[in-house]
Amino acid sequence: MDIFIDWVKTTGIYNLSWENLVMFAVAFFFMYLAIKKNMESYELLPIGLGVIIANLPLAGMDVFDATSGIHQSSGIFGVIFYYTLSFWNILPPIIFLGLGAITDFTPLINNPKTLLLGAAAQIGIFVSFWGASLTGYFTLKEAASIGIIGGADGPTTIFLTSSLAPDLLGITAVIAYSYMAAVAFIQPPIMKLLTTKSERNIIMKDSGPVNNKLTILFPNIAMFLIILIVPRSAPLISMFMIGNILKESKVVPRLVDAASNELINLSTIFLMITIGTQLNGPKVINVETLLILGLGLVAFAVGSASGIILAKIMNLFLKQKINPLIGSAGVSAVPMAARISHHMGQEENPNNYLLSHAMGPNVAGVIGSAVIAGLFLALIN
Amino acid sequence: MFSKAVDLTIFGITISFLLLTILIFFIVIIKYFDKKLDNNQNKKQDSNYAKVLAASVAVSLVESELEHYKSA
Numbered sequence: 001m002d003i004f005i006d007w008v009k010t011t012g013i014y015n016l017s018w019e020n021l022v023m024f025a026v027a028f029f030f031m032y033l034a035i036k037k038n039m040e041s042y043e044l045l046p047i048g049l050g051v052i053i054a055n056l057p058l059a060g061m062d063v064f065d066a067t068s069g070i071h072q073s074s075g076i077f078g079v080i081f082y083y084t085l086s087f088w089n090i091l092p093p094i095i096f097l098g099l100g101a102i103t104d105f106t107p108l109i110n111n112p113k114t115l116l117l118g119a120a121a122q123i124g125i126f127v128s129f130w131g132a133s134l135t136g137y138f139t140l141k142e143a144a145s146i147g148i149i150g151g152a153d154g155p156t157t158i159f160l161t162s163s164l165a166p167d168l169l170g171i172t173a174v175i176a177y178s179y180m181a182a183v184a185f186i187q188p189p190i191m192k193l194l195t196t197k198s199e200r201n202i203i204m205k206d207s208g209p210v211n212n213k214l215t216i217l218f219p220n221i222a223m224f225l226i227i228l229i230v231p232r233s234a235p236l237i238s239m240f241m242i243g244n245i246l247k248e249s250k251v252v253p254r255l256v257d258a259a260s261n262e263l264i265n266l267s268t269i270f271l272m273i274t275i276g277t278q279l280n281g282p283k284v285i286n287v288e289t290l291l292i293l294g295l296g297l298v299a300f301a302v303g304s305a306s307g308i309i310l311a312k313i314m315n316l317f318l319k320q321k322i323n324p325l326i327g328s329a330g331v332s333a334v335p336m337a338a339r340i341s342h343h344m345g346q347e348e349n350p351n352n353y354l355l356s357h358a359m360g361p362n363v364a365g366v367i368g369s370a371v372i373a374g375l376f377l378a379l380i381n
Numbered sequence: 382m383f384s385k386a387v388d389l390t391i392f393g394i395t396i397s398f399l400l401l402t403i404l405i406f407f408i409v410i411i412k413y414f415d416k417k418l419d420n421n422q423n424k425k426q427d428s429n430y431a432k433v434l435a436a437s438v439a440v441s442l443v444e445s446e447l448e449h450y451k452s453a
Contacts, residue, residue: 112408115401122397126390133386140382144389211415214408221407229400368397375393 015057019281027051027276033181040181043154043272047174050077050276062277077277080270085162085169091271092159093239098264099155099334099366100243101256105218107360110207113314114326114357118364120310121330122372124150124303128295137288141165144376146292149176150299151369152183153332158275159236160373164381170278171289175296180333186297187304187328187340194308195324199315200348202323204357212248219244226371232381233374240370304328304337307361322357329358332365 008014030048034041053061064078074082084091108115129147132138138146141164148160149172157176161169179186223241227234247256307327315321325344329337338358345354 109408109412112405115405116398119394119397119401123394126393130383130386130390133383140385143386211419214411214415217411218408221411222404225403225407226400230396364401368401371397371400372393375396376389379389379392 010058012057012059017057017282019285020055020057021281022285023051023055023279023281026279027055030178040177042268043177044181046269046272047177047276047279050273051279052276053077053273054277054280062274062280075277077274080274081169081278084270085158085274086166089159089162089235091267092155092162093235094267095155095264095271096236096239096370097243098259098261098267100219100240100245101247101260101264103240103244103247103334103363103366104359105215105244105363106210107356107358108363109210109214109218111204111357111360113318114322114360115364115367116314117307117310117322117327117330117361118366118368119330120327121303121307121361121365122151122368123306124299124301124331125369125372127302128299131295131298132291135291137291139165141380142168144380145172146295147299148172148369148373148376149179149292149296150303151332151365151372152176152180152300152303152337153366153369154180155271156236156332156366156369156373158271160376163377168292170275171284171292172296173275174279175292179296179300180336183300183333183336184340186300187337188344190301190304191308191325191328191340191344194305194312197348199312199324200345201352202321203349203352204323204326204354205320206353206356212250215248216245219248222367226367230371230374230378232377233370236370236373237367240366300331303331307331323352323354326354326358326361330361330365330368332362332369334362334366335359337365338362 027048030044030051033039034043034045034048053059059075060073060078061075062077062081063073063075064082065073125147127147128150129143132143132146133140145157145161145165145168148157151157154173154177158169158173161172165172219241223238226237230237243256243259246252246259305328307330308324309327311322311324311327315324323341323345325341326338329341331337338355338361341358342353342355345352
């Protein structure tokens with residue numbers, strides 16, 4: 001009988017807590033969004049699976065035993081977390097290499113002033129950084145990791161949080177991806193509230209293709225300049241620009257193919273499941289998590305609003321007006337935020353094609369949030 | 382702690398706007414020189430074209446004169 005009781009105590013069922021059950025519900029919700037609604041499927045599905053693994057008691061998949069040196073008692077996701085995020089922090093830059101290889105700077109080069117909209121959208125990061133500092137629940141490092149959610153850029157959030165506040169990694173990453181998935185619900189009301197019907201009707205002219213020399217020169221110059229001014233952003237910016245230069249050179253199609261397919265896919269599988277395994281119920285169900293959820297939403301909303309407001313201010317001085325709807329695309333969330341701007345424009349006027357114009361601030365947002373991450377690393381770490 | 386957050390905010394927003402403004406400046410400069418280079422190349426091509434055209438007209442004139450003398 002004693003053996004039976006001992007065995008029962010070693011089962012997962014005996015050790016299951018209500019927090020684990022809540023997290024199972026969260027995991028199934030993520031999986032539902034990914035499979036049924038096709039929202040951020042590549043991120044939310046593996047994250048959901050990771051959450052299930054993390055909340056099966058005593059499975060030990062997310063454990064990392066650094067004390068033994070042999071690591072036999074460590075779980076695969078514990079080892080991945082330790083070596084690729086905590087110790088080396090290499091998965092986010094690898095994903096950035098792939099993102100660079102699928103990014104097109106043409107809209108940005110055609111209409112360079114849209115870079116400013118990407119900068120304006122970063123204001124959301126600082127608003128929630130302030131908010132997190134004021135709550136008294138978080139240190140400055142944690143506040144920066146929460147603020148960066150407003151950049152709506154998953155790999156950047158993971159990169160910064162891994163360095164500044166590894167304990168918050170799971171929750172900040174998941175909240176960033178969840179809000180990115182929910183961009184279609186968060187942004188449209190803000191966009192409608194801040195723009196008039198005539199502003200939403202503004203038609204922007206297409207500038208056509210860009211000389212290949214320019215598309216190669218731009219990422220080179222951007223890489224030099226940004227890394228010289230904010231060196232701590234180098235892991236993200238350099239990989240992003242290298243990926244893009246490989247693509248624009250048009251002489252290494254196999255490398256571009258590998259970076260934008262195999263490399264990014266493999267990294268995404270390991271990164272997302274590992275992030276999911278950081279969401280262990282008893283660890284993450286607390287007041288801090290609720291605060292991060294709220295602050296992340298504030299960051300996202302303020303970022304979207306800032307881009308729109310700056311576009312409206314710019315229109316006061318510009319001859320060729322900018323449709324303010326593209327301002328909200330400054331919060332990275334590539335390419336969903338740009339798509340939302342396009343759809344909102346088409347709702348007003350079916351002949352208004354804003355997608356290529358919105359990609360400008362969208363890409364600028366990726367650069368902007370990576371720069372802010374570098375600044376936080378340099379000045380807080 | 383909050384005063385450092387305020388300092389970081391002012392500095393961060395300033396740097397990000399400054400950096401992206403410098404990038405805009407570079408794009409405008411590159412586009413300007415690219416346009417100028419293209420114009421120069423077009424002009425060069427035009428002047429070469431005029432020279433080649435003049436030469437071919439001259440050659441055909443000489444040939445027709447030669448034919449004329451031969452037949453005469």
